[in-house]
Amino acid sequence: MTINILFAAKSGRWETYQGPLTDALEEAGLDFDLRPDFPPEQVDYIVYAPNSSVQDFGPFTNLKAVLNLWAGVEDVVHNDTLTVPLARMVDHGLTQGMIEWVTGHVLRHHLGMDTHINGQDGQWRTQVPPLAQDRPVTILGMGALGQACAAALTALGFFVTGWSRSEKAVPQVTTLHGTDGLQSALRTAQILVLLLPNTPATTDILNAETLAQLPRGAVVINPGRGPLIDDTALLTALDSGQVGHATLDVFRTEPLPADHPFWAHPKVTVTPHIASATREDTASEVIAENIRRGEAGEPFLHLVDRTLGY
Structure with a gap:
């Protein structure tokens, strides 16, 4: 069964992530459909940047997890409409x-x-x-x-x-x-x-x-x-x-x-917020592994504790 993955981030990020994410998902052996736009009820996973246009997770009725592109989750962790697992970005x-x-x-x-x-x-x-x-x-x-x-x-x-x-x-x-x-x-x-x-x-x-x-x-x-x-x-x-x-x-x-x-x-x-940044290739590998885990019924990596806020 095809896994529907929504890429939700600011304009321009899709172009930089589409190739690395596609490669990583294929390497993980997943049957997937990756797009920057989906009918919400069809989405299984959201690859997510908190500054994207997606702020209400309510319409995503079949959502399994939100996979954050950033290490910081303070801008999403307290969103009351987010009730599925949230994973933060930890990558090499x-x-x-x-x-x-x-x-x-x-x-x-x-x-x-x-x-x-x-x-x-x-x-x-x-x-x-x-x-x-x-x-x-x-x-x-x-x-x-x-x-x-x-x-x-x-x-x-x-x-x-x-x-x-x-x-x-x-x-x-x-x-x-x-x-x-x-x-x-x-x-x-x-x-x-x-x-x-x-x-x-x-x-x-x-x-x-x-x-x-x-x-x-x-x-x-x-x-x-x-x-x-x-x-x-x-x-x-x-x-x-x-x-x-x-x-x-x-x-x-x-x-x-x-x-x-x-x-x-x-x-x-x-220094202008350059200490570190998410790299598309390594971040894509982390995201693909978490989707593989979700589909295999294994625990997600880097889950956020919603009570602690990180």
Whole structure:
């Protein structure tokens, strides 16, 4: 029996995904019909971007699952019309991209590279950075991306502390959880990396109170979600020297408005939400595998816990 798959995303994405998705579905041995338009009652699966025109799932009466193209699900997880399983995107390409971006910026700040890149003024600066083993790094968020980045950093010799809302065990990483665990994780973080999902419980998790718990001069790196940080509190901490630098890839409003103080602040590096992205070829393989699982009666990969919001 043919599986009807609706591709629901913004205009232009169909052209980039049609080929890779078709190839992956064929490789999985599925009999399918993949289109960007279907009568709702005929759809079995939706390959989904939360900014698509599909916002009411009620008419999709035979829907088996929604397969998100994004790692973040905050824009769909609370949709009351969505009653079928929702899977978020976890794929090798997205994970590897995040590992490379996070590792690169952690090393940049650890080695003090900005001083030499920006300081070509004739001064012979001889300050030697500590070894990685003497530079504590904390990662807030021990999901798939947080664990992958922690593994890469520990392989380089960094002492990594990981924090998550619920208790987790990660090899070679000191793992903490809960309110008391958050305070301990922040207290040692000379470099802090934010990889938490955006939920009501994580909004403004980095605020005036928590920023004050960091070692003075700590570096903040945020490739996670913009609302994790209270922007005003961060700017105040930067101006006071409590935070030495902030490298930010995500923001509450994107693109970041041209008049936002982050652009002109000498202690802020802005990157335009490029830390990682879903790659069409690897993402298509994940989607095809989940559809194969659904048809075989096997558990879906990367299911979202609707009560937690991720």
